[in-house]
Amino acid sequence: MKHILICAMAIFALCACKPTESGYRRAYEKTVGAGDNDTDQIFTPMGADLTMQKIVVGNDTADCASAFVSVTPGIGNPPTRLKPFCVVAGGFRQKFTAADLCRRLIGSGCDSAFVVNTSKPRYYVVAASCADAGQAMERLRELRHDSVAPRDGFILRPAGL
Numbered sequence: 001m002k003h004i005l006i007c008a009m010a011i012f013a014l015c016a017c018k019p020t021e022s023g024y025r026r027a028y029e030k031t032v033g034a035g036d037n038d039t040d041q042i043f044t045p046m047g048a049d050l051t052m053q054k055i056v057v058g059n060d061t062a063d064c065a066s067a068f069v070s071v072t073p074g075i076g077n078p079p080t081r082l083k084p085f086c087v088v089a090g091g092f093r094q095k096f097t098a099a100d101l102c103r104r105l106i107g108s109g110c111d112s113a114f115v116v117n118t119s120k121p122r123y124y125v126v127a128a129s130c131a132d133a134g135q136a137m138e139r140l141r142e143l144r145h146d147s148v149a150p151r152d153g154f155i156l157r158p159a160g161l
Helices: 002-016 021-034 095-107 133-144
Strands: 051-057 060-067 070-076 085-092 114-117 123-130 154-158
Touching: 021 095, 051 133, 060 133, 070 095, 070 123, 085 095, 085 133, 095 114, 095 123, 123 133, 133 154
Parallel strands: 060 154
Antiparallel strands: 051 060, 070 114, 085 123, 085 154, 114 123
């Protein structure tokens, strides 16, 4: 009887300590909320696997990154082929967090949203894949006014295109 009780307690302890999606979501929201102060930003959508630069189109300047990426299958509505300029709404270490933002973007009317990933892996939610920098800058401007997307979007140039 004593062994059964010990086994039951061990099983309960192992199941009770399992991380959940809601726990990850609460931690993410707390981190993003703490990053509102520009001098003390904790969360950044740009990972260390990106090569950063600035892109200038007309009077607009935006962050532009370059990385080798591939489309993450089964999330969103990816194009048949990536175009040279991708407007990124956010970057995440967790695939389910990227998928959640992608679903919210699609729900808010951004039907072309999908997810790409790097080899790290790091997941980037792409709101639009554009043929030229002018289109990408316009979509980035629109994205910054979308209540669903974070305000720190950027442009991604998939390497190797």
